[in-house]
Amino acid sequence: MKLKLWLVVLVICAWTPLNAKTLEQWAKEFEPSALSYDERVKELQWFRDVSKELAKKLDGKTIRSAAEHIKTHFFERDVLSEAFFDITGLRVNHNIIGEGPVVKEIMTQLRTGRVIEHIYVNDADLIGTHLRYQGVVNLSDYMKGEGKKYTNPYLDLDDWLNLEFGQDYSGNQLQLPDQQFSNLYWFRYDWFTDPKNKADFKQRFGYELGVPINWAAYEDIAKFFTGRKQTNPDGSTVTAYGHLDYLKPSPSLGWRFTDAWLSIAGVGDKGLPNGIPVDEWGIRVENKVPVGSMVERGGAMNSPAAVYALSKFMEWLKFAPPEAKDLEWHTAGPRAAEGDVAQRIFQYITWLSTDAFHQEGSPVVGKDGFPVWRVAPTPHGRYWDEGMKVGYQDAGSWTIPNSVRGSYRAAAWLWAQFASSKTVSLKKFLVGGTPVRKSTINHPHIDKHIKQWAGLIEFYRSPAEKKWTDSGPNVPDYALSVTWVANLEQALKEFHNGASIPELAQKTMDKMARDQDDMMATLKLRKYSPQLNPIKSKDYWLKQPGSPKPERKPEKPETIAYDQLIKQWQ
Amino acid sequence: MKRFFYTFFICMMLAPMTTWAESITISVESREFYPFFFIEKDTPKGILLDMVRDGLTPLGISATFKPFPLKRGLKMVESGTVDAIIAPRVKNPKFLLPDDAFEKDVSVHRILQIDSVIVTYKSDYEFLGDIKTLPIPIRITLGDPIETLFNENGLSVDDAPSGTHNIKKLMRDKKGCVITTSLKAMTWLENPDYVNNMDVSTEPVVSRSYFLIFSKKTSLGQDKIKMVWNEIAKNRDDYIYPIKLFTAY
Numbered sequence: 001m002k003l004k005l006w007l008v009v010l011v012i013c014a015w016t017p018l019n020a021k022t023l024e025q026w027a028k029e030f031e032p033s034a035l036s037y038d039e040r041v042k043e044l045q046w047f048r049d050v051s052k053e054l055a056k057k058l059d060g061k062t063i064r065s066a067a068e069h070i071k072t073h074f075f076e077r078d079v080l081s082e083a084f085f086d087i088t089g090l091r092v093n094h095n096i097i098g099e100g101p102v103v104k105e106i107m108t109q110l111r112t113g114r115v116i117e118h119i120y121v122n123d124a125d126l127i128g129t130h131l132r133y134q135g136v137v138n139l140s141d142y143m144k145g146e147g148k149k150y151t152n153p154y155l156d157l158d159d160w161l162n163l164e165f166g167q168d169y170s171g172n173q174l175q176l177p178d179q180q181f182s183n184l185y186w187f188r189y190d191w192f193t194d195p196k197n198k199a200d201f202k203q204r205f206g207y208e209l210g211v212p213i214n215w216a217a218y219e220d221i222a223k224f225f226t227g228r229k230q231t232n233p234d235g236s237t238v239t240a241y242g243h244l245d246y247l248k249p250s251p252s253l254g255w256r257f258t259d260a261w262l263s264i265a266g267v268g269d270k271g272l273p274n275g276i277p278v279d280e281w282g283i284r285v286e287n288k289v290p291v292g293s294m295v296e297r298g299g300a301m302n303s304p305a306a307v308y309a310l311s312k313f314m315e316w317l318k319f320a321p322p323e324a325k326d327l328e329w330h331t332a333g334p335r336a337a338e339g340d341v342a343q344r345i346f347q348y349i350t351w352l353s354t355d356a357f358h359q360e361g362s363p364v365v366g367k368d369g370f371p372v373w374r375v376a377p378t379p380h381g382r383y384w385d386e387g388m389k390v391g392y393q394d395a396g397s398w399t400i401p402n403s404v405r406g407s408y409r410a411a412a413w414l415w416a417q418f419a420s421s422k423t424v425s426l427k428k429f430l431v432g433g434t435p436v437r438k439s440t441i442n443h444p445h446i447d448k449h450i451k452q453w454a455g456l457i458e459f460y461r462s463p464a465e466k467k468w469t470d471s472g473p474n475v476p477d478y479a480l481s482v483t484w485v486a487n488l489e490q491a492l493k494e495f496h497n498g499a500s501i502p503e504l505a506q507k508t509m510d511k512m513a514r515d516q517d518d519m520m521a522t523l524k525l526r527k528y529s530p531q532l533n534p535i536k537s538k539d540y541w542l543k544q545p546g547s548p549k550p551e552r553k554p555e556k557p558e559t560i561a562y563d564q565l566i567k568q569w570q
Numbered sequence: 571m572k573r574f575f576y577t578f579f580i581c582m583m584l585a586p587m588t589t590w591a592e593s594i595t596i597s598v599e600s601r602e603f604y605p606f607f608f609i610e611k612d613t614p615k616g617i618l619l620d621m622v623r624d625g626l627t628p629l630g631i632s633a634t635f636k637p638f639p640l641k642r643g644l645k646m647v648e649s650g651t652v653d654a655i656i657a658p659r660v661k662n663p664k665f666l667l668p669d670d671a672f673e674k675d676v677s678v679h680r681i682l683q684i685d686s687v688i689v690t691y692k693s694d695y696e697f698l699g700d701i702k703t704l705p706i707p708i709r710i711t712l713g714d715p716i717e718t719l720f721n722e723n724g725l726s727v728d729d730a731p732s733g734t735h736n737i738k739k740l741m742r743d744k745k746g747c748v749i750t751t752s753l754k755a756m757t758w759l760e761n762p763d764y765v766n767n768m769d770v771s772t773e774p775v776v777s778r779s780y781f782l783i784f785s786k787k788t789s790l791g792q793d794k795i796k797m798v799w800n801e802i803a804k805n806r807d808d809y810i811y812p813i814k815l816f817t818a819y
Contacts, residue, residue, distance in 0.1 A: 113752035
């Protein structure tokens, strides 16, 4: 009898992974959290109970999900997928790949129906694609119907930040945000408030050194700091750069522009979250149907504002570290933490959680242990008008292709809800710095440590946050971005060979707009498929109100003191 | 003599590149396997053909595609009547395949991975990998090499000239299943007559790497063959190339 008992114990031990934790242990692990311990246990118990049958059915199977390589997703892979398995018995392989492969995989899956992954963390920039392809699960319908049983009663969608990024024109949730990442202005607060720098700047430019409100001021500040000796809190002295950018040929070079650079210059129309009828890609829509990118069709991709946007990108490279030509978005992300960059107009917050920006001894961390850098609103170009979006912000969002059905769909949906549940979200933010819930941003734990985020929390708590938005539903197919990558690569080659900037920028934007329209003309999408406008003269469209906008004179540089600015956010 | 040499040299320099290009013949299955391969107005077309052509062109090789039933095509590769064939992996000492073709289910040097899925009449049935649970009759298209898999498992199949015949039979009989590519299943889901009456499996019944298999008798050197496979893989793994490719279909 004893032998039998021992055998049973041995079998149980053999079947239980050595590091498996109980539900209660995981509930303790997710401290701090927006939920109390008891509430966490309750939420986790729901996940456990609802998964029982599913786990039996999918025994030996793995749910495949894919996400880009940022800290938030590594945490999901290394910690949350383990917790999810321990609690539900559902195994997830959270595959961390580059953003390029994520887009490539999901586009391939949408086009071929071949199940590469069961769920993606796919940027909500693709919402225009998804609503036109009709290739992903309508989560609003799923939650009410087939997936009701698998929908977390504690989900609380009202607690989400920018849920609308993942919605189609009718408010259906096609993608559920998993992590928000804005793109903000980043600068060295210690250098900007240094009395000598302030005095010298005022003497040279005739106005106060501060957070630039427009590109003219950004350019002056870039000029001012480039080549100037500066000191860091760690005692190092550096020759500063007034700007930082990246231009290595790669998909991320395309995103450098599609992530709303044109609208920051002022290309699009007024309207939030996206300009209507002309958006941040310079695409005009009429009744939700894209009708053109070229000015000659009413678009703005080769308008004076777009040419100005590309020109400034190239002109400012002289203020950036020379290695900018070898940087991509992810290698440029933490670059400013090296301590020789004064400001950066285009900083994804995704990278601000890296140790380089926070650890003791870093050139950008003060002796008090807090950052000497800050984030502030994105300065806008001369074509920008009040009422337009101010900057770029997107949400990596859970997206289930229609080709994933039945038990796999249910399990994928459970995984998505778990990884963005109230139980785990605060902890996930503390690791990755990309929030998804209001309860995270407004939590007392965040209040206590607000200084370490250097303005980011104030940004997310402010109503101004709504003016930072992603690519809108005008973009009929994200695949159009391939025309951007190809043309920008060519333009930069010519730029490095000494081509004159304004002419090169005009030629590039003309070609890009034409290529994008040519590609749009071939699209046959299930809903709101593009129907291009006939060609008219540029002059005709430039005389119409709104975008495309005619040539504007250079603007007067304007700055604002950071401490005054932050009060506006508070 | 010198004058002749110079004239010959100049003529060669001015001659179009095609004069220099190598040319090979590739067999492709004659069954309809849209959009991967199919015949339109007597011309073989499809994604796999495009990918092969794009892999050959930078190496100065042009290709002529000839449609044959798979078995006949394989025989022609064996005998060297054609240089190569587009097909899933086949063990044959007379064939040249990438090194990992039999080591992995998804080869690095494949042209493309193609999944075959199960289409059933709307029911509670869910295919989770065990082919013995498949509702019968199992319908496949004539000549689909997948037949071997079912035969090996003691299952018999019904074959029809095309997937269209099969899906119509499924809708008529309301029982059994159809084996087809995930892409074809997607097109059926767009058909209002079918969409509410059919289920498509998430799991494929089989996922196959399609290769450009060379004959050992081809005049193309092994180094060049490897370069072709590399070129195809490079395009497939590119960010822009596949997006553009699929847009065309």
